[in-house]
Amino acid sequence: MIATALAVLAAAAIHNQTSPNPKMKWWTEARFGMFVHWDMSSLAGTEISWSRKGSKPLDITGDPAGYVGDPVYDHLYERFNPTNFNANDWAKLAKEAGMKYVVFTAKHHGGFSMFHTNLSHYGIADTPFKRDILKELFQACRKQGLRVGIYYSPRDWHQPDYGATDSAKYHAYLMGQLTELLTNYGKIDIMWFDSFGKGDSISYWKADEMLALVHRLQPDIIVNNRAGYFGENVPSLKGDFDTPEQRVGEFQNNRPWESCMTVVKTPDGGGWSYRKDGQIRSLQECWQALASCAGGDGNLLLDVGPDSTGTIPADQTEVLRKLGELLKQNGQSIYNARGGPYQNGPWGASTYRGNDVYLHLFPAMFMSGNEMILPPIDAKVLSANFLEGGEAHVSQDQSGLHIGHFDMTRPPVAVVVHLHLDRPAATLMQNQTPIPVPPIN
Numbered sequence: 001m002i003a004t005a006l007a008v009l010a011a012a013a014i015h016n017q018t019s020p021n022p023k024m025k026w027w028t029e030a031r032f033g034m035f036v037h038w039d040m041s042s043l044a045g046t047e048i049s050w051s052r053k054g055s056k057p058l059d060i061t062g063d064p065a066g067y068v069g070d071p072v073y074d075h076l077y078e079r080f081n082p083t084n085f086n087a088n089d090w091a092k093l094a095k096e097a098g099m100k101y102v103v104f105t106a107k108h109h110g111g112f113s114m115f116h117t118n119l120s121h122y123g124i125a126d127t128p129f130k131r132d133i134l135k136e137l138f139q140a141c142r143k144q145g146l147r148v149g150i151y152y153s154p155r156d157w158h159q160p161d162y163g164a165t166d167s168a169k170y171h172a173y174l175m176g177q178l179t180e181l182l183t184n185y186g187k188i189d190i191m192w193f194d195s196f197g198k199g200d201s202i203s204y205w206k207a208d209e210m211l212a213l214v215h216r217l218q219p220d221i222i223v224n225n226r227a228g229y230f231g232e233n234v235p236s237l238k239g240d241f242d243t244p245e246q247r248v249g250e251f252q253n254n255r256p257w258e259s260c261m262t263v264v265k266t267p268d269g270g271g272w273s274y275r276k277d278g279q280i281r282s283l284q285e286c287w288q289a290l291a292s293c294a295g296g297d298g299n300l301l302l303d304v305g306p307d308s309t310g311t312i313p314a315d316q317t318e319v320l321r322k323l324g325e326l327l328k329q330n331g332q333s334i335y336n337a338r339g340g341p342y343q344n345g346p347w348g349a350s351t352y353r354g355n356d357v358y359l360h361l362f363p364a365m366f367m368s369g370n371e372m373i374l375p376p377i378d379a380k381v382l383s384a385n386f387l388e389g390g391e392a393h394v395s396q397d398q399s400g401l402h403i404g405h406f407d408m409t410r411p412p413v414a415v416v417v418h419l420h421l422d423r424p425a426a427t428l429m430q431n432q433t434p435i436p437v438p439p440i441n
Contacts, residue, residue: 023222024240024256026147027190029336030100031294032327034320035151035260035303036090036137037105037272039112040080040127041073042308047266048273049110052157074122074158077112081128085310087140093312095144097320098327100335102141103149103192103301106134106181111158115185119176122158138185149190150181154205154227167205174205175213182217191218193226193239207237224258241299248292251339253432258299261289263316274305280315283322284363287414288349290323290334291360295349297339326414330387333358333416340435341428342374347440352425358387359403359417371404375435377428379421387416394419 041048053070094102107113113123115134124133138148154174156162161170182188191214195205207228214221228237241256242249246269249257263286264271264278271278286302293300304320306312327334337351337358344350348361361372376398384394394417395402403417428435 021222021240023220027101027222027241027299028256030147031299031334031337032097032099032290033101033103033147033149033258033299033301034094034097034099035103035272035301036306037108037151037303038306039105039108039110039114039273040076040308041110042082042274042306043076043079044073045274045276045308047268047270047275048105048305049108049153049157050270052110068157073110077122077127079128080124080308082306082308082310083129085129085131085133085136085306087133087136088143090137090306090312091140091144091146093317093320094141094146097324098331098334099146099302099320101147101149101189102137103151103190104134104137105151107152107156107177109153109155109157109194111156111162113177115181117177117180119173119180120159134181135185142186147189148187149192150185150188151192151194152178152181153194154207154210155195171206171209174210178210178213179217182214182221188218188221191221191223193224195226195228207234211236211239244298248289248344249296249298251296251343251434253297253339256298257296258301259289259293260301260303262303262305263319264303264305272303272305274307274313278305280319283319283326284413286319286323287326288360288362291349291351291414292344294334294337294351295339295342295344295360330358330414330416333360333387333418338426341377341425343434343436345437345439347372347374347437350434355421355424357419357421357425359419361403361415361417363412363415371402372440373399374401374403374437376400377421377435379423379425379428381419382422383420385418387418388414392417 037048039048041051052073053068106115111122113120116125116132117123141148159170159173161173164170211223211227214223223239224241224243225239226243227239228234241258244257244259246261247259249259262271263281264275265281266275266278290300304312304316333351337353340350340352341357342350348359351358376396381394381396384392386392393404
């Protein structure tokens with residue numbers, strides 16, 4: 001009895017140790033959020049900011065080259081009038097998709113402000129549309145019970161003072177805009193910075209001062225790891241969570257992380273904003289990304305790119321709504337679940353909560369109809385079922401955990417086997433490391 005009690009206490013400690021920061025609890029339980037990249041670049045249907053003249057040389061070298069005007073890109077805002085924009089529709093879509101928070105691009109690298117600012121005449125207030133999109137969206141999100149986050153690029157390829165020898169003017173501009181964002185729009189749950197130029201964070205926007213302002217204005221906010229250059233070993237700039245991009249992160253349960261990925265794929269690896277050359281990811285691909293993120297003990301921030309009318313394209317909304325349907329059946333395997341006890345791989349991913357383990361089986365591994373054999377576990381399976389309904393045929397012996405007899409009458413997208421064990425699943429991992437899964441034939 002004493003040993004059992006100690007095991008339960010140890011498992012509870014493991015379950016709650018993703019971050020010692022209590023502000024992160026809601027976020028690590030949420031697992032799934034919506035990213036929105038949108039501004040007047042949607043008129044051209046080209047990548048946000050990166051398609052602006054002079055942008056790429058700035059980032060390939062890592063050295064700001066000063067203001068370089070773009071006679072086309074810089075004037076798109078004069079025609080930007082997204083009259084179909086409906087904040088309530090966007091927020092409802094995120095809710096229907098099973099997402100728990102929304103992060104919106106207040107200002108991308110191109111310098112255009114999608115909120116009302118007194119510090120610039122290059123923003124949404126200066127377009128024919130004029131309305132404060134950020135304000136409307138955040139109000140709608142809160143009505144749906146969604147948390148809200150602000151994406152803000154400390155870089156600014158349009159602002160003439162950015163990259164100047166004397167950075168005081170740009171620093172004042174940046175701090176002023178952050179003050180507007182963090183005082184005029186209610187409680188902000190997430191601050192999502194995006195920087196990557198070596199030295200810029202210190203020389204041009206004084207990242208330490210920037211972060212101090214953020215925490216002073218919004219004491220409960222959580223911040224990502226991009227306030228400074230990724231390579232700078234400055235602990236104060238590491239923020240609260242890591243952000244692998246366009247890929248599922250590696251297993252990591254000692255520090256929170258979130259993969260940011262696009263629902264649209266493009267030849268150049270972008271697709272964050274509305275792209276005419278974009279191709280939608282399949283439902284299968286999106287679901288496996290979500291399951292793999294949760295199985296790696298991380299979150300998925302899935303990005304959409306609205307068009308120039310303010311509409312999220314139908315192919316994007318269709319995938320999100322179908323994800324929501326899958327989560328209605330399988331959400332207990334994602335929300336407030338930890339990664340493990342098995343290691344992610346081509347076979348699938350696993351999550352757990354208490355004595356329950358959820359095996360996300362990927363179709364490529366079982367479409368042949370053969371049983372799947374996972375490594376043995378030091379626990380007894382008391383019951384097994386598919387979350388979509390029906391008993392799962394699971395047996396165990398010294399050779400491993402045998403799972404088979406799949407219903408192949410229809411190609412499945414999400415197959416989740418729920419195992420109830422006689423002991424906490426967290427105790428099955430050694431030194432908090434998931435059980436390796438060898439290649440499955």
